[in-house]
Structure formats: structure tokens, C-alpha cells
Amino acid sequence: MSLITIDSLVKGRNVHPDEAPRIVALWDEIRQLKRERNAFIPAHNYQAAEVQAVADYCGDSFELAVKSRAIASEYVVFCGVRFMAEGCHTLAPERPVYLPSLDALCSLAEVDEDDVLERQEFLRALGRDFSTMTYVNTYASVKALSDSCCTSSNAATIAARLGKRDILFVPDQNLAYQVAIKTKRMYLPPPDPNAFHPKEYRALIDPLIREGERQGLSGCVFAWEGACHVHHEMSERDIHVLRAQDPEAVIIVHGEVRPELQRLADAVLSTSQMVKYVEAHPEKKRFAVLTECGLIVRMELEHPDRQFYKTCRLCQYMKATTLENLLETLRDRPAERLITVPEEVRVGAARAMLRMIELAS
Numbered sequence: 351m352s353l354i355t356i357d358s359l360v361k362g363r364n365v366h367p368d369e370a371p372r373i374v375a376l377w378d379e380i381r382q383l384k385r386e387r388n389a390f391i392p393a394h395n396y397q398a399a400e401v402q403a404v405a406d407y408c409g410d411s412f413e414l415a416v417k418s419r420a421i422a423s424e425y426v427v428f429c430g431v432r433f434m435a436e437g438c439h440t441l442a443p444e445r446p447v448y449l450p451s452l453d454a455l456c457s458l459a460e461v462d463e464d465d466v467l468e469r470q471e472f473l474r475a476l477g478r479d480f481s482t483m484t485y486v487n488t489y490a491s492v493k494a495l496s497d498s499c500c501t502s503s504n505a506a507t508i509a510a511r512l513g514k515r516d517i518l519f520v521p522d523q524n525l526a527y528q529v530a531i532k533t534k535r536m537y538l539p540p541p542d543p544n545a546f547h548p549k550e551y552r553a554l555i556d557p558l559i560r561e562g563e564r565q566g567l568s569g570c571v572f573a574w575e576g577a578c579h580v581h582h583e584m585s586e587r588d589i590h591v592l593r594a595q596d597p598e599a600v601i602i603v604h605g606e607v608r609p610e611l612q613r614l615a616d617a618v619l620s621t622s623q624m625v626k627y628v629e630a631h632p633e634k635k636r637f638a639v640l641t642e643c644g645l646i647v648r649m650e651l652e653h654p655d656r657q658f659y660k661t662c663r664l665c666q667y668m669k670a671t672t673l674e675n676l677l678e679t680l681r682d683r684p685a686e687r688l689i690t691v692p693e694e695v696r697v698g699a700a701r702a703m704l705r706m707i708e709l710a711s
């Protein structure tokens with residue numbers, strides 16, 4: 351049961367009082383239809399607060415993937431972005447999954463399979479002993495090329511358990527840094543985006559590989575050239591300004607922010623780990639959480655006794671879901687919003703996602 355109410359939304363100035371009756375009417379209609387049609391609504395922690403309020407389950411991308419396998423309802427209307435809905439279908443293909451808006455994409459997910467195959471071939475030619483890990487923020491065809499998927503909550507654990515010296519980490523270059531630090535591997539920065547030149551790339555990484563060996567590190571993390579446009583835009587200055595203004599505030603960042611910010615923060619966490627961190631520290635009163643705004647709004651509503659600095663940024667893809675398109679999808683089940691993956695690709699992606707679930711626990 352969500353703690354988000356219309357009163358808390360109005361009080362928190364997230365909803366204008368004139369808008370409240372319209373939102374309550376939409377909530378009533380969605381809840382009634384959901385019961386009548388036996389539908390399930392999962393939502394990512396970044397969804398708008400009024401969408402999270404009617405969800406059956408809210409979580410980070412790992413929790414949502416795990417939940418996908420335990421949904422008994424007739425169909426799912428997934429309030430998140432496309433790769434999440436696709437992951438839900440991948441793990442339980444017998445049950446239809448709909449996405450309320452086809453604009454709900456992700457700036458990390460557009461990775462070309464051929465580029466991944468080329469990079470794997472390059473590493474094989476170098477004689478590297480590596481596993482390919484793909485962040486769940488990818489589509490099924492890329493997941494299928496990997497040894498295991500991961501999310502921001504378990505990337506380092508999985509890298510440590512895959513049993514290979516090196517990791518090819520696709521596609522988030524910043525989370526790749528987090529994996530390198532936590533597993534004591536050398537971080538190898540990505541090549542130039544959209545211009546992989548093996549010679550130039552070797553000139554970049556060879557001295558770093560030697561340096562890693564000199565330091566006795568346990569291997570290397572080869573970072574891909576992807577980044578989340580929301581988190582990658584955050585700058586060190588954001589943290590310096592905050593620290594100067596309030597040295598006592600706890601600064602939490604998502605693993606998708608740049609390495610410099612990860613080094614300056616008090617904690618680097620996934621979205622649900624951020625929620626748990628705030629709950630576990632009642633003595634801390636002021637937080638700056640550098641991630642997408644949907645999560646901060648929810649934390650403010652759930653913890654009115656705490657203060658959250660407005661350091662967040664909006665992800666337009668997460669905000670493509672509205673109560674209107676959610677209701678429409680629940681009611682009409684438009685064929686074009688049904689998310690499917692060709693079976694031969696789905697099988698490979700499911701293998702990588704299941705490996706993640708197994709290794710993370």
C-alpha cells in the first residue's frame with residue numbers, strides 16, 4: 351500500500367489543488383479496472399509520484415526483474431522504461447506485458463550488437479580472460495551476448511563471482527568504474543563514442559593495464575562508451591556547492607554518475623538502496639540525493655521529518671508514463687504497446703538475467 355496520498359501530494363506542492371479531483375478520479379478508475387481485469391502494475395522508483403501511488407509494486411530495476419517471475423495476474427502494465435518491460439516479458443513470456451508509452455526509452459540502451467561482438471573479438475585477440483557483463487539497461491539482443499546481466503545494486507558482486515580476471519562492462523562507463531573500484535580491478539576508460547579504433551584504444555589502455563599489473567590488481571574492467579544523460583550531466587560542482595552550504599548533509603549518488611562524483615559522495619547506491627539508506631539512518635536529517643527526481647519526491651513524501659536538497663534531474667523517458675496513458679493501456683491493451691522479443695533472442699537474454707539473479711543472491 352503506497353504512502354502517497356492526494357493530501358500529501360498537494361501539501362508537498364507536487365499537485366496543484368485544482369488538479370486533485372482529476373487525479374483522484376483517475377486513481378479510482380485505474381484501481382477498479384485493475385481489480386476487474388486482474389492486471390498487475392509494477393513501477394520503477396523514478397516514476398511520477400501519482401503513478402507510483404497506484405502501482406502494486408515499486409522497486410529498483412533488480413527488484414522489478416525478480417518480481418517479474420512471481421506475478422500471477424492476467425497481464426502487466428509496466429510503469430517504467432522499455433528495457434524494464436522487455437525484461438519482465440523475457441523472464442515470464444507467457445504473460446502479456448504492456449508499456450503505457452512507447453516514448454519510454456533509455457539513453458543507455460541503444461547499443462549495437464555488432465559493436466559488442468567486435469569488442470569481444472578484440473579482447474579475445476588480445477588474449478584476455480574476460481566475461482561480458484551487460485547492465486540491464488540494454489535490450490534483449492545485447493543481453494543475449496553476455497555472460498550475465500547486472501544492475502546498479504549488484505554489479506560488483508556479480509563481477510566478483512563470474513570467475514574471470516577481466517570484465518567487459520556494457521554499456522555504462524560510470525558503473526564500470528564502481529565495479530573496478532569495488533572488485534580491485536583496473537578501470538580502463540571507454541574509447542571515443544561511435545569511433546572504435548583498435549590501435550588508438552590500445553594506446554589508451556596498454557599503459558593502464560601495465561599499471562594495474564604493477565599494483566597487483568586482480569584484473570581489468572573494460573568500460574563501454576555509454577552513459578545515462580541524466581546522471582552523466584551531474585558535476586563535481588554540484589557536490590562542492592552542497593558541501594560548502596551544508597557540511598553535515600549526507601550526499602548519496604547513483605552508480606551512473608561520473609567517477610569524480612562517486613569519489614566525493616558518502617554512498618554510491620541503487621535507487622532502492624537509497625530508500626533503505628534513508629530509512630536506516632533516522633539520526634540523519636538532511637540529504638542530497640543525486641539521481642532522478644521521481645525518487646526524491648517519493649522520499650520527501652515518505653519522510654516529512656527529513657530535508658532533501660533539490661539536486662535531482664528529470665529523465666524524460668521515465669516521465670513519459672502518465673496516469674492517462676496508464677489508464678488507456680490498462681483498459682484498451684493497444685496491440686502496439688505489447689512488448690515482445692523474438693523467442694531465439696529472448697532465450698539468450700533470459701539466460702543472462704537468470705544468471706544475474708542466481709549470482710546476486
Ligand code: 13P
Nearest residue numbers: 410411412501502620621
Ligand atoms: P536502479 O537499478 O538503481 O533502479 O536504476 C535504474 C536506472 O535506470 C537508473 O538510471
Ligand code: SF4
Nearest residue numbers: 456457458578580665
Ligand atoms: Fe535510462 Fe538514465 Fe533514464 Fe535511467 S535515468 S532510464 S539510465 S536515461
